[in-house]
Structure formats: structure tokens, C-alpha cells
Amino acid sequence: MAGSVNKVILIGNLGKDPEIRTFGNGGKVANFSIATSESWRDKQSGEKREKTEWHNIAVFGEGLVGVIERYVKKGSKLYIEGKLQTRKWQDRDGNDKYTTEVVLQGPGTTLTMLDSAGGQGGGGRMGGGGSQGGGYNQDRGGYGNMDQGGGSRSASTMEGPKGDFDLDDDIPF
Amino acid sequence: MAGSVNKVILIGNLGKDPEIRTFGNGGKVANFSIATSESWRDKQSGEKREKTEWHNIAVFGEGLVGVIERYVKKGSKLYIEGKLQTRKWQDRDGNDKYTTEVVLQGPGTTLTMLDSAGGQGGGGRMGGGGSQGGGYNQDRGGYGNMDQGGGSRSASTMEGPKGDFDLDDDIPF
Amino acid sequence: MAGSVNKVILIGNLGKDPEIRTFGNGGKVANFSIATSESWRDKQSGEKREKTEWHNIAVFGEGLVGVIERYVKKGSKLYIEGKLQTRKWQDRDGNDKYTTEVVLQGPGTTLTMLDSAGGQGGGGRMGGGGSQGGGYNQDRGGYGNMDQGGGSRSASTMEGPKGDFDLDDDIPF
Amino acid sequence: MAGSVNKVILIGNLGKDPEIRTFGNGGKVANFSIATSESWRDKQSGEKREKTEWHNIAVFGEGLVGVIERYVKKGSKLYIEGKLQTRKWQDRDGNDKYTTEVVLQGPGTTLTMLDSAGGQGGGGRMGGGGSQGGGYNQDRGGYGNMDQGGGSRSASTMEGPKGDFDLDDDIPF
DNA sequence: TTTT
DNA sequence: TTTT
Numbered sequence: 001m002a003g004s005v006n007k008v009i010l011i012g013n014l015g016k017d018p019e020i021r022t023f024g025n026g027g028k029v030a031n032f033s034i035a036t037s038e039s040w041r042d043k044q045s046g047e048k049r050e051k052t053e054w055h056n057i058a059v060f061g062e063g064l065v066g067v068i069e070r071y072v073k074k075g076s077k078l079y080i081e082g083k084l085q086t087r088k089w090q091d092r093d094g095n096d097k098y099t100t101e102v103v104l105q106g107p108g109t110t111l112t113m114l115d116s117a118g119g120q121g122g123g124g125r126m127g128g129g130g131s132q133g134g135g136y137n138q139d140r141g142g143y144g145n146m147d148q149g150g151g152s153r154s155a156s157t158m159e160g161p162k163g164d165f166d167l168d169d170d171i172p173f
Numbered sequence: 174m175a176g177s178v179n180k181v182i183l184i185g186n187l188g189k190d191p192e193i194r195t196f197g198n199g200g201k202v203a204n205f206s207i208a209t210s211e212s213w214r215d216k217q218s219g220e221k222r223e224k225t226e227w228h229n230i231a232v233f234g235e236g237l238v239g240v241i242e243r244y245v246k247k248g249s250k251l252y253i254e255g256k257l258q259t260r261k262w263q264d265r266d267g268n269d270k271y272t273t274e275v276v277l278q279g280p281g282t283t284l285t286m287l288d289s290a291g292g293q294g295g296g297g298r299m300g301g302g303g304s305q306g307g308g309y310n311q312d313r314g315g316y317g318n319m320d321q322g323g324g325s326r327s328a329s330t331m332e333g334p335k336g337d338f339d340l341d342d343d344i345p346f
Numbered sequence: 347m348a349g350s351v352n353k354v355i356l357i358g359n360l361g362k363d364p365e366i367r368t369f370g371n372g373g374k375v376a377n378f379s380i381a382t383s384e385s386w387r388d389k390q391s392g393e394k395r396e397k398t399e400w401h402n403i404a405v406f407g408e409g410l411v412g413v414i415e416r417y418v419k420k421g422s423k424l425y426i427e428g429k430l431q432t433r434k435w436q437d438r439d440g441n442d443k444y445t446t447e448v449v450l451q452g453p454g455t456t457l458t459m460l461d462s463a464g465g466q467g468g469g470g471r472m473g474g475g476g477s478q479g480g481g482y483n484q485d486r487g488g489y490g491n492m493d494q495g496g497g498s499r500s501a502s503t504m505e506g507p508k509g510d511f512d513l514d515d516d517i518p519f
Numbered sequence: 520m521a522g523s524v525n526k527v528i529l530i531g532n533l534g535k536d537p538e539i540r541t542f543g544n545g546g547k548v549a550n551f552s553i554a555t556s557e558s559w560r561d562k563q564s565g566e567k568r569e570k571t572e573w574h575n576i577a578v579f580g581e582g583l584v585g586v587i588e589r590y591v592k593k594g595s596k597l598y599i600e601g602k603l604q605t606r607k608w609q610d611r612d613g614n615d616k617y618t619t620e621v622v623l624q625g626p627g628t629t630l631t632m633l634d635s636a637g638g639q640g641g642g643g644r645m646g647g648g649g650s651q652g653g654g655y656n657q658d659r660g661g662y663g664n665m666d667q668g669g670g671s672r673s674a675s676t677m678e679g680p681k682g683d684f685d686l687d688d689d690i691p692f
Numbered sequence: 693t694t695t696t
Numbered sequence: 697t698t699t700t
Contacts (some may be wrong), residue, residue, distance in 0.1 A: 003184065003598075003631055004184050004185045004209035004211075004631070005182060005183060005184035005185075005251070005252075005598060005699060006183060006185075006228075007177060007181070007183070007200075007210040008180070009181075009183075010177075010179060011176065011425060011460070012177045012178075012698070012699080013177075013697095013698040013699045014697080014699095015527075015697025015698045015699095016697050025462075025659060028295075030247070033698090034697095034698075035177070035697075035698045035699070036698095036699095036700080037254075037700090039178070040279070042225075042312075052697095052698080053179060053259065055257055057180075064617050074697080074698075075698060075699075076698090077176070077460070077699075080179075081627070082229055083211075083226075084183075084226065084633060085226055086227070086273070086343055095268075098271075100273035102257075106303065107627075107629075107644045108600070108626075108629060109625070110627060112357070112522055112523070113522060114460055127698090129228065133249075136203040175461060176458055176460050179700095182528070184631070192446075215375060224519045233411075241692060250633070251596075279451070279469060280454075280456075281453075281456060283453075283454060285349055286349060287349050287633055298697075334461070347529065349596070350531045350532075350554070350694095350695080350696095351528060351529060351531075351555065352557070352574075353529070354527050354528075354603065355524060355527075355528070356523075356525060356526070356603075357524035358524075358525075359523075359543070377563070381523070382524065382525040383523055383526070384602075386625070392604040399525060399602075399603065399604055399605065400670075401525075401603055423522070429557075430527065430529075430574055430603070431572055432572065439568035446619035452557075452559070461576070464681075492657060511694070518583075531694075531695080532694040533694060534693025535693095535694080552693070552694090553693095554693075554695070555693090555695095556695080556696090571693095571694080571695090573694085574693075593694075594694060595694090596695075661694080
């Protein structure tokens with residue numbers, strides 16, 4: 001459908017170190033979750049309340065994943081611009097499960113580090129497009145041992161050495 | 174946590190008419206899903222591919238829900254600005270299930286109708302704050318027959334007659 | 347026009363301390379500018395280039411301005427969600443001048459502090475609505491000595507003691 | 520500065536047909552303005568008020584400009600994701616002037632057509648990066664007859680025939 | 693200058 | 697599981 005927009009903007013901190021996985025074709029994913037929270041004053045009781053929300057993030061592509069591998073860790077504060085995606089998988093008993101993630105892959109998706117402290121700086125933006133994950137319907141809610149989307153050049157095509165933003169190269173520190 | 178942001182921006186069309194439910198306290202929810210899609214050209218095959226994503230939307234509060242009741246239907250194109258929320262519920266077998274939704278409730282959440290044709294117009298923005306849903310852990314993934322969050326005035330407090338944007342009133346048609 | 351959106355999202359640092367002004371009616375504005383920058387690699391030369399952009403921010407309303415007065419200063423890093431507005435004014439020679447600003451006033455506008463260091467914390471969101479600035483066409487590009495928009499209660503109505511987010515009160519520190 | 524974000528999201532209609540210009544190097548710009556408006560109820564008088572804001576848009580790059588040339592015209596409704604930029608120029612009397620525009624150039628900038636009627640569809644996203652405008656300080660507030668930023672390949676590199684989103688090609692109508 |  |  002032309003004329004649609006799917007955008008998620010989050011600022012929050014990682015609860016744990018990211019997990020990095022490599023596909024058969026050399027592509028990479030980084031998975032982690034970040035917390036956002038909001039607070040408000042309850043109308044009835046007048047008490048302050050707070051609620052924390054955890055978001056699952058999946059980042060594809062060597063470049064951005066490389067940045068994450070090196071600079072993002074438990075506690076890091078990130079600005080994330082991705083898209084909402086739900087994927088279906090089966091648990092070991094064959095039950096259908098659905099996981100909704102914020103995916104950084106392809107145009108219009110970004111990640112910026114917001115820590116002012118030591119390991120800060122960095123950031124990167126996905127290259128011009130690249131193969132989409134298509135369908136990764138695997139067990140246990142993970143991305144299994146599948147090839148990611150297309151063939152062996154997909155990830156590197158996305159933000160390889162000819163990319164406009166040579167992520168591995170452009171990180172200013 | 175101060176310093177976090179949780180924002181989802183979607184433009185898409187409804188797959189079906191919205192479902193409206195009323196809570197014991199008089200509050201209302203509208204539930205519906207909207208589709209976004211993206212297309213790209215596959216690197217290997219050179220073929221065009223397209224993928225549609227469905228997003229579950231939950232809108233709380235009389236005012237906005239009133240707008241939806243009257244003007245939003247299957248096929249309507251909407252601009253939505255909400256927040257990501259995952260809630261846990263149990264199916265009839267007692268299994269834990271998780272549903273991630275785009276929630277419109279409280280400040281910074283909006284809905285705008287983008288159809289230029291007939292039933293168009295409208296739009297509205299959530300009032301200044303209001304009670305948060307807190308926890309609505311019910312069966313079957315629905316919002317059941319619970320009170321929503323706080324007490325009996327929560328929904329109407331959110332955007333009631335004293336609200337700055339009297340939604341029921343300000344819709345310019 | 348129903349069906350329009352005007353939203354600016356910025357993350358950047360203040361170049362100088364904010365300037366706070368009070369209107370005749372007791373309303374307040376905070377003015378400051380924040381820098382964003384982007385870097386890229388030049389296609390021809392292969393050199394890295396960087397460009398910094400300065401954005402003029404105007405925040406209206408006692409609550410948010412109070413937060414700024416107390417916690418925001420030169421160097422602070424902010425997340426800002428506002429709207430684009432251009433106002434016309436005359437310089438001392440009577441020439442028409444135009445200034446485009448990112449305005450935080452009314453629904454859907456927010457400010458969050460992103461500094462992890464000392465003077466951090468805070469944040470706030472504009473209340474449910476409130477009078478709009480309407481027209482403040484004054485000399486020297488400033489907001490002069492005019493009343494802001496409506497009458498004497500406009501600013502306080504916007505996020506006064508009855509507001510859902512009593513900003514002066516809810517800042518968690 | 521790493522860690523900054525500069526993003527503008529607009530939905531509105533064009534007041535006039537776009538103006539397309541070609542640079543010496545073959546690059547192209549499309550300039551047009553779109554209106555957004557907001558309405559609110561005045562606190563004092565209780566009257567409805569409305570205010571329209573006009574935004575200057577500048578789109579660089581053959582691909583997107585080609586889409587605009589063919590499908591965007593007076594009255595079209597667009598979703599735009601760009602960045603805020605202010606440029607300085609001199610009028611014929613040598614006076615400094617500043618123009619703030621929403622620029623679509625490089626990663627993270629997009630345009631989607633939202634008209635449901637006849638000439639609808641389309642959309643496109645800027646490629647991976649590309650030369651930045653750098654400085655185009657010319658008279659009359661226009662982009663004059665300068666080369667745009669880099670050399671003759673900048674625009675086509677940005678979203679040329681090898682681009683992931685072959686804009687000229689992918690428009691589904 | 694648009695649109696509703 | 698983070699952060700304040």
C-alpha cells in the first residue's frame with residue numbers, strides 16, 4: 001500500500017547487554033530490550049504512579065550491528081527510530097506465538113547513542129534499502145540458523161564499503 | 174525514568190470496523206487494527222516484494238472513542254500517534270499470552286483522519302493526562318469487564334467537559 | 347484544516363543559557379537555541395564533512411518554563427517535540443522580517459532532559475490545550491511587552507493547578 | 520555532534536504547484552509550500568479559532584524530484600519527513616536574509632502521497648546519503664545557478680539506477 | 693497559496 | 697532487565 005507510515009521512536013536504556021547473532025550468510029542481528037517509563041498522578045488517590053515498558057529491539061545489518069557490538073551495553077541510553085513488526089513462531093510444543101519488535105532495517109531506521117559519559121558518541125543510520133527479512137518463522141522465538149532474507153550479500157549491500165554512510169568508518173571516535 | 178520517549182507514528186487503513194467497548198465505570202475503549210506496508214526490490218532476484226504489517230490499536234477515553242464511533246470505519250485512513258504497550262493475559266487454558274498494542278491514552282497521543290472522501294474530517298488529541306490503564310490482566314486477550322485503571326471518573330476526567338479540547342464539541346462538522 | 351500534522355523532533359544541546367521573559371498577563375516564554383549536526387562523507391573528495399544547524403526554540407506556559415528556568419542551561423541536552431511556526435515582525439527600520447521557531451505550546455509538545463550528569467532529570471509535557479499565541483507581531487523580533495494571546499489567565503489555564511500534569515509538582519526531584 | 524536528531528514531520532496540502540529547478544550539474548530541486556492548521560477554542564471568548572501555518576519545503580535529488588514533477592500538484596496532500604535547515608542569503612540591496620526550510624535530502628527523509636483521489640499513490644525515500652547542500656548562499660533567496668553541493672554525480676548516486684528504491688521505477692501506478 |  |  002502506497003501512502004503508509006510505520007515509525008517507532010524510542011529513547012530509553014538497555015536492561016542487559018545486547019545479544020549478537022550471525023546468520024549463515026554472514027548477516028548479523030543485534031537483539032536487546034530498552035525500557036521507557038512514564039509517571040503520572042492518579043486522579044483518585046492523588047498518588048504518583050509510574051509504569052515501565054520494555055521494548056524488544058532487533059537491528060539488522062553489519063554496520064549498525066558493528067556499532068552496537070562495540071559501544072552499546074547494559075545501561076546505555078539510546079535514541080531509536082525503527083518500525084513495528086510482529087512475527088509468528090512456534091514454541092517447542094508447536095503452539096503459535098507472536099512477538100512484536102521494533103526493527104531497525106532499511107531506510108528510515110536509525111540509532112543514536114545518548115550517553116554523555118565515557119563510551120558515548122556514535123550513531124548510524126541504515127543505508128538505502130536492502131533486502132527485507134521477508135519471513136523468519138523459526139522456533140523458540142529466535143531467528144534460528146536461517147539465512148536472513150535474501151542471499152549472502154544482502155547485509156553488506158545494505159551498508160557496505162560503497163555505502164554513503166560507511167558505518168564502521170564514520171563513527172567519530 | 175525521566176528522559177525516556179515512547180512514540181509510535183502510523184499511517185494506514187483499518188481492516189475492519191472498530192470495536193467499541195464500555196467499562197463498568199463508563200470509560201470506553203476502541204480497538205481496531207490498521208495495515209501498513211512497504212515494498213522493496215529484492216537484491217538477488219530483482220523482483221518487487223511487498224509486506225503488510227497489521228497493528229493493533231487501543232484508544233481510551235470517551236472523547237476520542239466518540240470520534241471513532243462516529244467517523245472511523247473499515248477502510249478509513251488514519252494518522253495515529255500513540256505509545257507502545259505490551260500487556261500480559263491468560264488464555265482459557267491458563268497460558269500466559271502477550272499482546273503488544275499501540276495505545277492512545279494521555280498526553281502526546283493523537284488521531285487524525287486522512288480520508289478526503291465522504292466520511293472524513295475529524296481528529297482529536299488526548300487531554301492533559303488522566304489515569305493510566307495500570308494493569309488490565311484479563312482473559313482472552315480482551316479488556317473484559319474490568320474497570321479501567323482508576324475509579325469511575327478516570328475516563329471522563331481525561332477529556333471531559335472541562336477539557337481544553339472538548340472533543341465531542343470541537344469536531345468541525 | 348482537519349487532517350494536518352505539524353511536528354518537529356529535535357535532540358541537541360543549548361548553545362547558551364535560556365532567556366526567560368514574563369508577559370504582562372503573567373505568562374512566560376523561554377527562548378533558547380539548540381544545535382544539531384550531521385556528518386557525511388563527501389562523494390567526490392572522500393573527506394568527512396560536518397554541518398551544524400541552530401534551531402530557535404520558544405516555550406510558552408508557566409509550568410514548562412519553570413522547569414527550564416531551574417534545570418536547563420548552556421550545554422544541556424534536550425529532546426524536544428514542538429511545532430514549526432513562522433512569525434513576522436518589523437525591525438527598527440520598518441522592514442519585514444520573518445523568524446521561524448520551534449514552538450512548545452499546547453498539546454503534543456514536550457521537552458525531556460537527556461543529561462545523565464548532575465543537573466539532569468525533569469521533563470514535562472504541555473497541558474491539554476490552552477490559548478494559542480494567535481498573533482504576536484512586535485518589533486525587533488522579540489515578543490515585546492504584549493499579552494500572550496488571550497487574556498490574563500491563558501498561560502495559567504494551560505497548565506495551572508488543575509492541570510493533569512502539575513509540572514511544578516510532578517518533577518521527580 | 521554525535522547524538523543529535525533533526526526531524527520534521529508534516530502532513531498538509533500544497534498551496535500551489537511545485538517549482539522544479541535544475542542545477543548546472545544535473546541535480547534537481549523541487550520547492551513548494553504546504554499548509555498545516557490547528558484549531559482550538561479560546562479560553563476567554565469561548566470562540567473557535569484557527570491558525571494556518573505555511574512551510575517551505577525543498578526536495579533534492581532526481582528520484583524524489585521526479586516523483587514530485589509527475590504526481591504532486593496544487594492541493595495534493597503529503598506526508599513529509601525532513602530536516603530543519605536555515606540558509607542565509609542576500610537580497611538585491613545586500614541585506615542578509617534567512618530562510619528556514621524543511622529539507623528532504625539524504626537518509627531519514629521521505630515523502631508519501633496521501634491523496635485518495637485520482638493522482639494518488641506514490642511515495643519515495645531518499646537513498647543512503649549523498650552530498651549535502653553544503654552552502655548555497657545566493658541572492659534572491661533562491662538556489663541560483665549553482666552546482667548543488669558536490670559534483671555531477673551526487674544526485675544520481677543518491678538514488679540512481681542501482682538504488683534500492685528505484686524511485687522512477689517503483690511508483691506503483 | 694492549500695485543505696476541511 | 698535499565699534509568700531517574
